[in-house]
Amino acid sequence: MNKSLIEKPAGCSSSILSRCRAAMLIGVSAILGSSSSDAAMNVGQNLDGITYYSSGSVFANSFKACGAWLTSPVAGGAWDTGFGDKGPSTDAAFVMRTDGYPTVVPFTAGGVSQYVHTLAPVYENGTHRLYFTGKGTVKYSGPGVAATTRVLTGGTVTFDVTVTGTNDLAAYNATGPSLRKGPSSWYIDILVSNSTDPVRDIRIMRPGYNTSGRDTFDSDFKTKLGFYHTFRVMDWLRTNNSPYTKFANTNGKDGTGIGKDFYSQGTGRGVSVDHICDLANETAKNIWICVPHAFTNAGMNDMAASFASKIGVGRKVHVEYSNEVWNGMFQQATWVAANVSGANTPQKYGTKAAEVFTAFKTKFDAAGKGSQLNRTLAGQAANSWILDNSLITAGSLTDSIAIAPYFGKVFTSLPSPLPTMDQLATDTYTIMPSVRSWLDSHKTLALSKGKVLLCYEGGQHYVGTGGSENNEALTDLLVDFNRDWRMKNLYRYTYMGDVNSRGVQLFTAFTLSSQWGKWGSWGSMEWLKQPIGPNSYEAGKEWGIRDWKTNNP
Structure with missing residues (x-):
């Protein structure tokens, strides 16, 4: 051929x-x-x-893949007012620590009191362990997890949260071309962060990694x-x-x-x-x-x-x-x-x-x-x-x-x-x-x-x-x-x-x-945990690369 x-x-x-x-x-x-x-x-x-x-x-810690900070009015309104983390062009009113966390929340930008929020991926059902350090107020929600507000009083605290109904990355979208689903999302808000002990070191440790180190692959x-x-x-x-x-x-x-x-x-x-x-x-x-x-x-x-x-x-x-x-x-x-x-x-x-x-x-x-x-x-x-x-x-x-x-x-x-x-x-x-x-x-x-x-x-x-x-x-x-x-x-x-x-x-x-x-x-694979092999549901391109190299060491 x-x-x-x-x-x-x-x-x-x-x-x-x-x-x-x-x-x-x-x-x-x-x-x-x-x-x-x-x-x-x-x-x-x-x-x-x-x-x-x-x-x-x-990563074992899915918060490491969260999006850049967005901002919204404390009084409610726009999903993103545009004052968040935009790299070198970040608004001067949004002051960040060297670890990227805001020094204080809420802060005033555009004449409006603002809080920060972001999205992080969810890849599997089961128990996720959430870590927060510092003083302030946070809110989180996700698949099968109702919006929950927590007041943080200092130190590091953990919350075990059971996720249900997250997207199956092997499944196809209900309409349109035969494309796989993407991950579900966590929604994480920092509503209040104390300037002397700000909210920081947020972690979302995935099932099987609840007690693993923050930086584990x-x-x-x-x-x-x-x-x-x-x-x-x-x-x-x-x-x-x-x-x-x-x-x-x-x-x-x-x-x-x-x-x-x-x-x-x-x-x-x-x-x-x-x-x-x-x-x-x-x-x-x-x-x-x-x-x-x-x-x-x-x-x-x-x-x-x-x-x-x-x-x-x-x-x-x-x-x-x-x-x-x-x-x-x-x-x-x-x-x-x-x-x-x-x-x-x-x-x-x-x-x-x-x-x-x-x-x-x-x-x-x-x-x-x-x-x-x-x-x-x-x-x-x-x-x-x-x-x-x-x-x-x-x-x-x-x-x-x-x-x-x-x-x-x-x-x-x-x-x-x-x-x-x-x-x-x-x-x-x-x-x-x-x-x-x-x-x-x-x-x-x-x-x-x-x-x-x-x-x-x-x-x-x-x-x-x-x-x-x-x-x-x-x-x-x-x-x-x-x-x-x-x-x-x-x-x-x-x-x-x-x-x-x-x-x-x-x-x-x-x-x-x-x-x-x-x-x-x-992608050689459509999702990272796709099985590798020659069958129709497996990652065939990845298998083809590996098969060639195995036979040509």
């Missing part, structure tokens, strides 16, 4: 943090079961951003990561369109360098370096990190020093400047074009990447971990000219180059009739010769420059754009194709072997787990 692979077109949207991806084509072998080289590539995974609507919990999540060589945390770090210029977080608002005690790991600051390094150290895995595009030199140095001091000995750290700076749909592309000197945008990107590489090499060398650093320059798979130019300004400091070889089909208009499953698997065959030449050109570039070739992302992408994404029948077809046996076989018999045969040393799939929908079916 003839197969083909393509990358996503620039301008497409995604339900994952409103991501946009780029159009790039890459081809696979026309013969099912293409052979791999003797030295099989390592396989990694991207991790989906942490939010209150994520498809699974990576979900055991199933760690087990799933155990298969992989490297995990990339571009989305964990909220890299795309980041508004931050510094790492130091001295006022709770302005920097990305939050601690594990910060109220949420699900805000625009991203996940704490401490958590990322803890996960790498506990699982004995390598990491791939991305540095926000507008960071000052101080921001780069501070971030580099933090990772250098906290990553364990022997753990490889791939460092990349921002993400897809060549993709004009991201703010980092326009920022680099406007703020960096150079002959063209790829060379400007190389200049900024070189600054990041210098900062990280200096800090890692000082920590005695210089050999653990891999400085990675990323480009567009369809156009090796981009990386060729980026290497002009960053080549001497670069260890590896990376591309994102997606495969699939992009429907820019609604086809009539809709294609069959077989047609979806075969109808891009005509572009394969030119696509293979693109892959070969990056292999040639890497060899000619003495660099290692990696994939920062990759996998399938079947999607509608230009309005066709709103057609429910097309969405149904494409998500069902992602569950189909043909997709499993594209991964295990064709795609993985084809990428491997072109000299790629590390393939980092995108992404481990996320909900599927009209913007794409990104």
